[in-house]
Amino acid sequence: MSILRGFLILVLFFLLGEALRLVFLVPISGGILGLMMLTLYFMATGGVGNAVASASQALISVLILLIMPGLTEIFFISGKFTGQWLAVSVSLLVGTFLSVVTTLVLLNVLARKLPSRSNTHE
Template identity: 45%
Template structure:
């Protein structure tokens, strides 16, 4: 049952993201806002509760399925993006490189530190 409590955490932060988007009209996904707030909360706490870890673990295996709707949606607006492929390609390459470099930097920084367990 710990996974149920973890899903409640995840859904709560998603709903908090929805509220933030509703009141601020930010052009960002409520899921992104919610996950940033959850990340900040976990950073302040200094650990990930076992219930959140239990809920998140199966979702990691389904990550490709969670991303799929956004990827498929690109095909429906391909005509609108026709003149912007260079900018899109540059954004994809730079974003991927920054993501990899950030992950490597964080891994290098955290490796060797006790995990607190």
Template identity: 55%
Template sequence: MPLLRGFLTLLLFLILGEAMRLLFLLPISGGIIGMLLLTFWAMVSGGISEDLALASQKLIAILILLIMPGVVGVFFLGGHFDGQWLAITLALLAGTFLSVLTTLLILRVQVRPDQEASHD
């Protein structure tokens, strides 16, 4: 039952994000808005519930299956990107760099100096 509650929580925030996107005509994906709402909710409530953590861990385990449809779509729509490969490549490289940099900065904030010293 905890797994189902976690999935329902994720679904609720996805639906809330999609509703906000439609209501305010935002040019951002409803999923992104929903995950931002979930992040703010976790910050206000003091953390993530065990149900949500369990559901998230199960989804991370099958992450490649969630990404695959987008990759296949890009493969079959390659003709639409003629003449734009340089811009796409630069956007992918910049996005990857910013993702890694953001992850590094968040990790540095989350890992306290006393935790780093205990591993040495």
């Protein structure tokens, strides 16, 4: 039941982000807006609950299924990229590289700010 509750919380924030995007005509993905609101919610409540953590772990195992439709779409709209494949390929590679580097740097900074768990058991 905990995973279901966590999944519903994640879906709720996604839907709230989509609603904000549609109401205010913001040129940002509803999923990104929802994640920003979810982050603020976690900051206000003091952390991620067990329900959301359980649901997130379950979703990570099927992450490739969430990414695949966007990658597949490129083949259906390939006619629009005639003569621009080098620019598209470079932008995809650079964008992927920058997102991975940004994530690693952010995780390292945040991991340094967390208290060490080894000291809590002494």
